[in-house]
Amino acid sequence: MSPVRYNVVPKALYSGSKLVTNEKGIVSVDESSAKKVNADSEVYLPTWNKNEHYEPYKFHEHHDPALRADKELSNLLPKDAEIEVNNLSPKLGTEISGVQLSELTDAGKDELALLASQRGVLVFRDQDFISKGPKYLTEYTKHFGNVHIHPTSGAPKDVPDVHVVLSGDTKEDVFAKRTNLVQFHSDVSYELQPTAVSFLAVTNIPTSGGGDTVFANNVEAYNRLSPLFKERLQGLEAVHSAVEQANFSIVKGGVVKRAPVENHHPVVRQTPSGQKVLYINKGFTRSIVGYKQEESEYLLNFLIDHIYKSHDLQIRVNWKPNTVVVFDNRIVSHSAILDFDTSDPRLIIRVAAQGERPVADLKDLNKPDENRVFEGPEYLGNRV
Numbered sequence: 344m345s346p347v348r349y350n351v352v353p354k355a356l357y358s359g360s361k362l363v364t365n366e367k368g369i370v371s372v373d374e375s376s377a378k379k380v381n382a383d384s385e386v387y388l389p390t391w392n393k394n395e396h397y398e399p400y401k402f403h404e405h406h407d408p409a410l411r412a413d414k415e416l417s418n419l420l421p422k423d424a425e426i427e428v429n430n431l432s433p434k435l436g437t438e439i440s441g442v443q444l445s446e447l448t449d450a451g452k453d454e455l456a457l458l459a460s461q462r463g464v465l466v467f468r469d470q471d472f473i474s475k476g477p478k479y480l481t482e483y484t485k486h487f488g489n490v491h492i493h494p495t496s497g498a499p500k501d502v503p504d505v506h507v508v509l510s511g512d513t514k515e516d517v518f519a520k521r522t523n524l525v526q527f528h529s530d531v532s533y534e535l536q537p538t539a540v541s542f543l544a545v546t547n548i549p550t551s552g553g554g555d556t557v558f559a560n561n562v563e564a565y566n567r568l569s570p571l572f573k574e575r576l577q578g579l580e581a582v583h584s585a586v587e588q589a590n591f592s593i594v595k596g597g598v599v600k601r602a603p604v605e606n607h608h609p610v611v612r613q614t615p616s617g618q619k620v621l622y623i624n625k626g627f628t629r630s631i632v633g634y635k636q637e638e639s640e641y642l643l644n645f646l647i648d649h650i651y652k653s654h655d656l657q658i659r660v661n662w663k664p665n666t667v668v669v670f671d672n673r674i675v676s677h678s679a680i681l682d683f684d685t686s687d688p689r690l691i692i693r694v695a696a697q698g699e700r701p702v703a704d705l706k707d708l709n710k711p712d713e714n715r716v717f718e719g720p721e722y723l724g725n726r727v
Contacts, residue, residue, distance in 0.1 A: 389497020
């Protein structure tokens with residue numbers, strides 16, 4: 344029988360918190376662990392429903408809200424308002440103060456999507472966005488597309504569309520077997536239509552400091568390759584897999600709400616605005632379609648190292664209370680930084696809208712395709 348595929352990671356990455364299960368099959372954080380987060384975070388504490396199951400996503404057309412936006416950004420950044428805009432680096436990341444996300448009109452939201460597609464990462468401080476609760480976040484995000492439900496992660500009670508990761512709350516030595524835990528990834532890249540516009544916030548920040556999120560510019564990563572190397576990548580597709588993530592959830596006693604999929608996406612995707620993106624990541628990209636194992640590993644290792652080592656195409660976001668990050672998951676990859684005292688809990692939430700099916704050429708934009716559910720024995724759920 345084929346070996347089980349899953350990644351072994353320290354408890355601090357997915358929470359060392361104690362969990363309890365009630366008679367209805369609802370898994371939640373126990374009272375002692377729940378008391379370690381601040382009052383604002385309580386409504387976002389993760390739950391898992393062992394009876395919850397969703398069918399694999401089917402293809403749907405996606406129309407990018409950025410394409411209907413006013414390029415002058417007159418609704419998002421009106422010239423007569425007291426707004427401060429500071430770029431975190433020349434090509435990636437912008438911090439904006441004086442804009443309240445909850446007050447944006449639909450036109451302002453379109454412009455938010457446009458600016459995110461241009462700058463990759465937008466940092467907004469002093470927001471009331473999170474305090475409005477998880478159901479509000481879901482309704483807000485619907486403007487940008489179909490709100491994605493994560494197949495394995497916890498979610499606030501009765502709001503499955505909000506992805507929650509409660510990390511820390513453990514005395515485990517997280518570096519006992521690893522020299523570092525940085526893992527750049529593009530969220531749910533294994534989906535037929537991965538997420539695009541995404542909202543991220545840390546509601547419980549470790550008291551020791553740290554716990555930043557680092558982002559990398561995958562457009563710039565592609566642009567820095569030589570013309571000959573770019574030619575080599577054209578036409579290549581890679582396998583993006585949810586199998587390891589699903590197996591890991593099963594191994595740690597979690598829930599798999601949707602059968603894992605493995606989809607093929609172009610190594611270089613083109614966004615609706617025409618950007619070319621190096622679309623691979625260590626988290627979910629497993630192989631190059633048509634390459635032998637050694638060939639595939641050689642190429643992927645080079646491309647992944649290129650992103651990891653290029654600090655001059657990365658930025659780091661430091662979390663403060665009421666900070667919201669808006670990022671375009673199609674053009675950036677990111678990683679949590681596990682440098683904080685892991686006896687502290689870190690609670691991060693994400694809500695994201697699905698985008699278009701990744702394509703190498705815009706002539707194929709919104710061309711239907713089938714979702715590929717994984718049927719091999721490497722997935723533990725197929726062995727039952």
